Amino acid sequence: MSDVAEASSSAGATSQTGAASDQMWIVGIHMTKFGKRPDDDVVDLASEAALGALADAGMTVKDVGVLAAGNLMYAAHGVGQMLQKQIGQTGIPVYNVVNACATGATALRTAIMSVRSGEADVGLAVGVEKIAGAGLLSGGSRASDSPTWEASGRFGAVAPIDGRIGTEIMPGVFAQIGMEYGHRYGGADFELFARISEKNHGNSVLNPLAAYSKAMSLEQIMGDVMIAYPNTRPMCSANCDGAAAAVVVNGATLKKLTTEQQRRAVKISASVLTTDPWEEACQILPNVNTLTKNAAATAYEAAGVGPQDLDLVELHDCFATAELVHYDNLGLCSEGGAVDFFESGAPFRDGSMPVNVSGGLESKGHPIAATGIANIWEVATHMRGEAGDRQIEGAKVGLAHVIGLGSACGIHILERAA
Template identity: 50%
Template sequence: MTDVYVVGTDMIKFGRFPDRTVGSLGGEAALLALDDAGLTIKDMQALYCGNNILANRMVGQQVLREIGQTGIPVVNCANACATGATAFREGWMAIKAGMYDLVLCVGVEQMGKGLLGSAEVEDGLSPEGVLGSITTPSVFAHVGMEHSRKYGTTFEQFAKVSVKNHHHSTLNPKAMYRIETPLEQVMAAEMISYPNTKLMCSVNVDGAAAAVLASESAAKRLGLMSRAVRVRASALVSDPFSERNLTTPDFNAATRLAAAEAFRQAGLGAEDLDLVELHDCFATAEIVHYENLGLCADGEAGRLIDSGETELGGRIPVNVSGGLLSKGHPLGATGIANIYELSTHLRGEAGARQVEGARIGLSHVVGLGTACAVHVLEKV
């Protein structure tokens, strides 16, 4: 089977665009990625589009109406926060299987403002309202408190995640919020669901990102290998079965399963990574994912954030983009935006936030439900 390469990728600056359509946002990101590759929509053999909120609106076709309808097949994906990563993986698999040589993957979402969560329950008693357990702030409050119970992780350690990621965002011109938030400010902000204050919650924004994938033969034929980034692994999983109370789900299992599969495919381990873009939907999530992805041993995540090793310039920089906490989290776009960030570093084109000498990067997204995607990218 052929290797698959990212030969073009880009994203729009995340923000709020109430006067635009989801198709126009996705179309803008698609054109940016195509321009980055030096190709056009006429070169693409298929489109894979991720959008979660308008899953039944055929958003991929709306994107093509903006940039050119060439008759290619369109696949629309919805997979919670892993939506964009799922679209990317579908494109990767199609090339890996020999179906196509060039495909376009787009992730796009218009989020609006307000709370996410509170899933509908068709039958029986919903735990929401009885335990207050299904909204996302409640889920990730539980995640944090369980980590504190087991390992003594402190409120201050959780808050340091936001300090770090907000600082990183000041170096990223495509982040929604580019502001420093000192530790005292993060800890004193409005409490949403302990231990996450308002400044420890991800930002609901509109956004779009895109990537052009190519087979090795196409990348060489088109002279695109000099800036190509190899997709060394692509893993997508759902929750394995466990006997547990579903009102307090095991948030760690899917990520550990996906990471193990990605490392198996890549023939690498966490010790080989140079940077990571992980799913920091809340500050507590980043802490537990340090351990889930093998960046440190179980119980050592608090020490890891204290050490500064996950900061730019540290041993394993995490969320140098600013992460979901300040770059923003448009569900359908996040997975491909992570791919863009990694690719930019592996190409040596990240400017002030460049991770020097980066050769291997890992992206991670996980959606409650659960869908978890992990990709490993490699500098050619």
């Protein structure tokens, strides 16, 4: 008992920093093929990811001391325990977590915190979602008007307000977020946002695990079905099925592993989670900027690196309009300089700061709870030099970012083992 208390106390002192004496490591990680997986249910997908990550780590389920399971759509069903009933009921603690689109990152961070606190030596984090063909995830249906107007809810509304007082659909919410950035700093128009999408679809060609590995021309993107101006369909993240999982250990456990396991280990230099602090307008249009800026600042400080040290970034391009604002929020450019940053070619895969070389959520797909571990897998795979045709040569430091509306922001900074 006293050991646990001591470990918790020392972990608390370092808070969200990864620079504690007991460094955290990823020793196994796996991402399933994203896309339509009609023959696989949530447990099949979670099992594939979890067993893949354990095999990659050279471990079995019996080595795992804590499981964090992220899932949005079946959150009430305890996906962690459903997974255990297939791959191993070992009696370990399970944390089922939900945090919108930051669910996967939250699951990973939960496993990290548990191991760092001394609760376990080996943690397994899984994110899984099955939403192929789901359509609009928010604002996709609206209750019909009741026969008599009666005020209800926190706004005293007499009828559903989606479409009557703004929009609740995500493509529309994030469209406004991009347009607001353009209003503040200028230079962002429909074509610029479409070119961001063109970049990511182009990147996806090199990613065999992406839901859509097809390049698209600017004309195709701009001429496709308009969902919410300026976001056309290919500028929206793809709803799909998929899972990803990671095995994390502390430094003491890593030392007991084989030389090969240690060589492939990826250092977790920062693991950060933030929510949005209150600001004017944040309950009118979600503010995805401040909490990302706060998370980035904390992560860079914890890792002892700056944006200039990053070799690649996987950021949350749930819509093309979102990618632009996060160049700025993550400090990849100067304040207000996101358009110039894109125009400079920096975020292209041959640029100085490759962003979303996986193809991003627009083409790789966005199985909500899997996304926040899949982006870690992408960065970790580059750190290991195992990314095949899309390898960013010599990558040593990378950042993975997710945003869940509501809001939650998860940022992890990874570094290659020395």
